[in-house]
Amino acid sequence: MSTRVRIADVAAAAGVSTATVSRTLSSPGIVGEETRARVMAAVAATGYRINAAARDLRRQQPRAILVLAPNLANTFFNRIIAAIQDVAGQAGLAVQISDSRAGTDMLETIVQCGRADGIVLLDGALRPEMVRNWKLPVIQLCEWNDDYALPGLQIDNAAAARVAVNHLADLGHTRILHVAGPSENVLSHARRAGFEDAMAARGLSPEIHQGGFTIEAGAAAAHAWANIADRPTAVFTASDECAFGFISECYRLGFKVPRDVSVIGFDDVDFAGHFLPPLTTIHQPRARLGRQAAERLVSALQSDTPLGAGYDQIPPHLVIRSSTSACSASKRRETDR
Amino acid sequence: MSTRVRIADVAAAAGVSTATVSRTLSSPGIVGEETRARVMAAVAATGYRINAAARDLRRQQPRAILVLAPNLANTFFNRIIAAIQDVAGQAGLAVQISDSRAGTDMLETIVQCGRADGIVLLDGALRPEMVRNWKLPVIQLCEWNDDYALPGLQIDNAAAARVAVNHLADLGHTRILHVAGPSENVLSHARRAGFEDAMAARGLSPEIHQGGFTIEAGAAAAHAWANIADRPTAVFTASDECAFGFISECYRLGFKVPRDVSVIGFDDVDFAGHFLPPLTTIHQPRARLGRQAAERLVSALQSDTPLGAGYDQIPPHLVIRSSTSACSASKRRETDR
DNA sequence: CTGAAAGCGCTTACAG
DNA sequence: CTGAAAGCGCTTACAG
Incomplete structure (x- = not known):
């Protein structure tokens, strides 16, 4: 192990020059058949492995x-x-x-x-x-x-947020909460800006909860949401993890999704489609x-x-699953009073 | 961009030898202060980056x-x-x-x-x-x-399976189903063998469903479980993903965990503690x-x-959360009839 | 088809 | 503290 086999050792074992060994290894076609066989046997016998540093240095290629x-x-x-x-x-x-x-x-x-x-x-x-x-x-x-x-x-994160809002608004939701990501993160900003734009375009007033991307942030947001007197009927979260935490905590608090609140996530992680309920979310390809x-x-x-x-x-794509549904007439009445 | 700066270029710019540039970069302490400053300035001016292939070749280090x-x-x-x-x-x-x-x-x-x-x-x-x-x-x-x-x-995968069985048996479960991983996988074999050993040691007869590591395999196993006339009261799955799929499908079929069936997973992936219910599982450190x-x-x-x-x-460690609970007296009676 | 030889860009004993 | 020079292990024009 200590002294590694070099191309010269293989050449000596095969009775050829180092050039021939090199050629046999990199372009076998240009080497005589009998020579090639001898070299390959020598490679096997010596246990030769090319030195990548030497090859890379010589070839001057990106690595x-x-x-x-x-x-x-x-x-x-x-x-x-x-x-x-x-x-x-x-x-x-x-x-x-x-x-x-x-x-x-x-x-x-x-x-x-x-x-x-x-x-x-x-x-x-x-x-x-x-x-x-x-x-x-x-x-x-x-x-x-x-x-x-x-x-x-x-x-396009802002466009994605707009797509999410429009989906919820099309379902009849008028009070929509955005659980935003960490305040210092660019993605949070873009998604929040898109949310505010789209809400304004639909004539709705945006509600924002300063949250985070984590399950814990989502769970905390669920508590905040539950404590709002006139609860939003839909929530757009900054990430799927956040949505998972939000939904799980809603169940613990006795609410159901989407019966009591529609939820949209962001990312479409592998687990999103298997969650209970399967999560409507922005797909990231x-x-x-x-x-x-x-x-x-x-x-x-x-x-x-x-x-x-x-x-x-890249333009956004919304995957519609089961965590969003039409705003029920009763909730709409309640909300519009 | 095309012709990359070499150490010789830096040396020329600083008016020193390549050896001095190399020393300045690798062991600044042994170079004169004024020289060092000149070299550093030249490095910055030329935008020099070391050629890793050359360094590695010369140093003969693992990389x-x-x-x-x-x-x-x-x-x-x-x-x-x-x-x-x-x-x-x-x-x-x-x-x-x-x-x-x-x-x-x-x-x-x-x-x-x-x-x-x-x-x-x-x-x-x-x-x-x-x-x-x-x-x-x-x-x-x-x-x-x-x-x-x-x-x-x-x-120790077999020992982990034994720990899982013992936890369930200690909770009073006597009919325990193992949803095994893919048949060609070593982990499946070890876990299944440990399951069978532990069941035999407790005088229980093992029941096995040939499953897999995936969410889909877990969901399919839930259907198989639901169709058993005298349903096992506990399930030990081959992986957390499988457990997630099993539990989700149970809910869809109208069963609850752990009320109707206790479930233990394997791996303790990040999501296990946040699942609904939080999953009892074998921790992999x-x-x-x-x-x-x-x-x-x-x-x-x-x-x-x-x-x-x-x-x-490494010895196994069971993380006990909420997906397992004592076998209810009624179910025990039913089972022991 | 094959070999002798130069050279890729570094580092480091060896001198001084 | 600094420089001249050898050499790490390859590849590849250049000859033949």
Whole structure:
């Protein structure tokens, strides 16, 4: 184990030059059949594995892309990362992942001294001075931060919120509560802005509860909602997790969904369709988002071309399941009194 | 962008040798203060980034570990990967992840021609001939396959099943159904064997439904359970997802948990404690599993020492929540008739 | 079809 | 404290 087999060892064992070994391994077709057999036997006998650092240095190719996510334990990122991995793998690039909240020193080490040639950044809350100082191509995904001055890709969050409001309004709801995400998050802002726009457009007055993306935030919001004298008949939450927490807590408090309140989530995580009730929610095409971001980055890397600027926005898609229903006549009367 | 800045460019800009630039970057302390300042200025001015391939080649260090999981979209792996990332990052190693089901060719390319020096393998269902042929250190995690002949780490799955049965039996349940995982999976076998052992030890006759790890499998199992004339009063499922599906379908069929049937899951995924009812389940310490496997692999890599053989087993831990309760006297009577 | 040789961009003993 | 030079393990034009 200690002294690793090199290409020279294989060459010696096969009685050929290192060039021939290299060719046998990378383009077998151009090597004589008998030679090739000898080389392959020598490779097997010696247990040779190519030294990737040497190959990469010589070939001067891009080698890896780094995915930076704020919380690797978050379900949401899984499919995105899988899609990135898929695209990168096809192109012969490795995918390296790191937690963007690992700490500034760690992050700088990973980015500056790391092995990646480009970055997919899923975190909009890093220090802009740090991100702007990174000397390799970066593409933002899902979250963004204008201060980074970087290209990006995301669904149209504001439009998604408008779609959610219109769905509820079309069902006859007039009192709609938005459980907003964390106040410092860009996604929260965009979704809240879209909510307010759409409510105004329908002539409805927006009600906002400052919540969060978590199950706990949703549960807390359910208590707040239950304590409102003239309770909203519909709720648009900032995330599916938040919706799960809201609905579960509603049941504990004796309310039912959608009988007592219609609920719309955001993200369409894997579990949304299996929840009780199956959750109406904004679909985030995570595989598509990951693939598209990776393709853009990989092609820039391979052609050694700048990434270009500007955000791509994907139009929203509402998945209607069972957590929303028409506002009952009785509730409407009560509300409109 | 096209011609990347090299250390020689920085040296020229600073009016020093490449050796001095290298030292300034790796051990600033041994360089004169004024020189260091000049070099740092030149680094900033030129936008220099070290070429990792060259550094790695020269230093002859391990560089990356590869994590191979059967389904990157599966929630279960998130915390494990985050923990591996944490340990590896501390040690200066990159973490690369790939889908172990990406296809044999792809997988061979990634492993044989990849940049990783060691592997954490979370899949027990790959072709043993392929895995045995890999020429770098591999540690199995969670799943295992004796035919790989590799060291591994997992919780004691059979003991976990016994703990689950004993909990249910202690609550007075005598008719207990096991919804088993996919028949070809090692985890299914170990859990089922533990279930049968524990049932025999308590003098109970085991009932088994051939299920799966998915929500859908759990839902199907609920139908099968509901159709049993003398229904078991407790169910031990092969996974939390399966338990979620089972419970949700029970509600749709008009049954309640734990009133009509107690349910125990397996894994303790993030959502288990937030489910309705909060799920009693076997806890898998995913962060610990990931950390421990990574530490073992990293230390072998850094000391250039073989990994050693043998499986480490972590004792099981049952998290008791609200999906299990005492078997009611009426049901016991009914059952014991 | 095959070999000799240059060179990818670093780091680090070795001198001074 | 600094520099000149060797060498890490590959790949690939260049000859033949």
